[in-house]
Structures are given as structure tokens and as C-alpha cells.
Amino acid sequence: xxxxxxxxxxxxxxxxxxxxxxxxxxxxxxxxxxxxxxxxxxxxxxxxxxxxxxxxxxxxxxxxxxxxxxxxxxxxxxxxxxxxxxxxxxxxxxxxxxxxxxxxxxxxxxxxxxxx
Amino acid sequence: xxxxxxxxxxxxxxxxxxxxxxxxxxxxxxxxxxxxxxxxxxxxxxxxxxxxxxxxxxxxxxxxxxxxxxxxxxxxxxxxxxxxxxxxxxxxxxxxxxxxxxxxxxxxxxxxxxx
Numbered sequence: 001x002x003x004x005x006x007x008x009x010x011x012x013x014x015x016x017x018x019x020x021x022x023x024x025x026x027x028x029x030x031x032x033x034x035x036x037x038x039x040x041x042x043x044x045x046x047x048x049x050x051x052x053x054x055x056x057x058x059x060x061x062x063x064x065x066x067x068x069x070x071x072x073x074x075x076x077x078x079x080x081x082x083x084x085x086x087x088x089x090x091x092x093x094x095x096x097x098x099x100x101x102x103x104x105x106x107x108x109x110x111x112x113x114x115x116x
Numbered sequence: 117x118x119x120x121x122x123x124x125x126x127x128x129x130x131x132x133x134x135x136x137x138x139x140x141x142x143x144x145x146x147x148x149x150x151x152x153x154x155x156x157x158x159x160x161x162x163x164x165x166x167x168x169x170x171x172x173x174x175x176x177x178x179x180x181x182x183x184x185x186x187x188x189x190x191x192x193x194x195x196x197x198x199x200x201x202x203x204x205x206x207x208x209x210x211x212x213x214x215x216x217x218x219x220x221x222x223x224x225x226x227x228x229x230x231x
Contacts, residue, residue, distance in 0.1 A: 033217055039157070045206060045222035052217065089157055095218045101147065101171045102210075102218045106159040 003027065004094055004107035012113045013082045020067070021077040021110045023092030029053075033095035034075040035104070036066065040088040048090075051075060079112075087114045119143070122207050122223035129197055130231055136193045137226045139207030147171075148190035149208040149220065150182060159206070165190055166212055197230045204228070 005024045013019035025034065036048040051059045051066045059066040067076040079086055092107040120141045129135055141148065149172070150162040164172035165184040179195045190207060207223040 035219065037222075043204065043225050043227075045159075045208075045225075047219055047221060050217050050219055091159065101164065101166055101212055103161060103164070103172055104218070104220055105161075109157050109159075 003096070003105045004092055006092055006107040006110050008110045009108075010111045010113065012115060013079075014115050015084060016081055018078060018080045019082055019112065021079070021090050021092075021112065023075045023077065023107060025073050025075060025092075025094045027073075027094065027096055029096055031097065034066070034068070035093040035095070036064070036075075036077045037091045037093060037106075038086075038088045039091065039109070040085075045091075049077070082114045084114050084116060087112060120207055120209050120221055120223040122205075122226050124226060125224060126227050126229075128229045128231065131197055131199060133197050134193070134195045135197060135228070136191055137205055137207075137228075139190045139192070139223055141188055141207075141209040141221075141223075143209055143221060145209040145211045145221075146187055147210050147212045148184065148187070149210075150190065150192050151206040151208060151222075153204040153206060153225070155203070163190075163192075194228075197228075199230050202228055202230045 003026050032053045034051045038046045049061045049064045051068045063080045065078045089109045091109045122139050147166045149164045153159045162176050163182040168184045181193045184190045204225045206225050208220040210220040
């Protein structure tokens with residue numbers, strides 16, 4: 001079963017508008033972490049934002065915010081005031097614990113296109 | 117610069133050859149990872165080392181052998197390369213303590229093409 005589901009393979013947004021990228025996760029752990037990464041066409045993986053399962057407030061980092069709804073098991077990324085440079089693949093990921101350490105599971109990604 | 121670095125960035129080779137990819141991090145992290153990203157951009161964990169000890173070994177052909185000489189280095193050796201090994205291989209590192217969140221920082225990737 002998919003542990004991280006990103007249902008939008010591709011999204012378009014007009015420059016300067018806000019966009020929400022969806023992510024749902026599946027875990028029975030009480031303690032876990034959720035991440036978003038950006039992968040531009042140049043290929044590198046860039047960490048954007050983190051949300052801990054016990055964090056009561058939604059995480060924010062500049063124009064990025066994470067809409068964390070624990071009961072619904074969703075962790076959507078909101079990008080405000082989109083810029084052309086935001087065009088990229090975006091991956092949602094979850095840290096889950098196992099005996100001996102942690103493992104991070106990635107979703108299939110959403111490709112975002114920002115239109116001028 | 118503090119970062120995760122990988123060499124080489126591009127690797128083109130013939131089927132059947134043996135090749136290695138090197139990874140180094142100077143972030144002071146205690147855990148390192150190898151991921152494979154296929155042509156559909158799906159990112160899958162292959163291996164993880166914590167303080168030179170193997171802690172994650174996913175279902176990967178035994179032609180792939182990781183080696184961690186110290187906690188700042190994690191190399192990946194691939195024997196008898198096959199066409200299906202063509203992919204981008206990412207190295208990553210993190211600090212395992214929960215207080216550090218386990219955020220992984222990635223290298224630039226190695227684009228492997230097997231002909």
C-alpha cells in the first residue's frame with residue numbers, strides 16, 4: 001500500500017498566484033515527520049519544509065507553508081505568490097521509525113508549471 | 117562549502133562493466149543513504165549507514181554493494197551493470213537524533229547510463 005500519496009501528477013499555476021500541492025500519508029506511528037522537497041530541472045533535491053507529528057502549528061518557511069491536518073492524514077504544501085523559478089517536481093515524504101533508525105518514504109511527486 | 121558531494125556526476129558505461137560512485141558529506145551527520153531515481157522520477161531508498169553500520173538494506177540486487185569507510189563517506193559499487201541500472205543515484209545524509217528531525221540533505225546526483 002502506498003504510504004505517501006500525491007494525487008496530482010501535474011499542476012499549472014499563474015505567476016503570482018498561490019498553489020496547493022496535495023499529499024496524504026498512511027502510518028500507525030504516533031511520532032513521525034513530514035517533509036517537502038523540490039527538484040528543479042537541474043536535478044538536485046532541495047529540502048523545503050518540515051512538519052513534526054506533534055507540532056501544533058503549521059510549519060512555514062518563507063513562501064512555503066504546510067497545511068497539516070493530522071486527523072485527515074494530509075500534509076499539503078502551499079506556495080504563495082508563485083514565481084517562474086518554482087516550476088519543478090515537488091516530493092512529499094514521511095519519516096518513519098524502525099528498529100535501529102529512521103527511513104524516509106517519498107511520494108511519486110507533482111510536477112508544477114508556473115505560467116507567466 | 118558545507119554539502120553532500122558525489123562523483124562522478126555523469127557515468128556512461130557498457131553493460132557488464134563494474135563501476136563505483138563516491139559520496140562525501142561535511143555536514144557532520146551520522147547517517148548516509150543511497151537512493152535510486154528511475155525515469156519516472158520515483159525515488160527509492162537502497163541503503164543506509166549509521167556511523168559506518170548498515171541499517172537499511174532494501175531489496176536491491178547483490179550486484180550493488182555499499183561501503184562506508186567512515187561516517188563522512190559512503191560509496192556504491194555496482195558489478196556487472198545491466199540496462200535496467202540506468203537511473204540517477206542520489207546520496208543523502210542526515211542526523212539520526214530525533215531532535216534533528218532526520219531531514220535529509222542530498223548530493224547533486226549521479227546520472228548513470230548503461231549502454
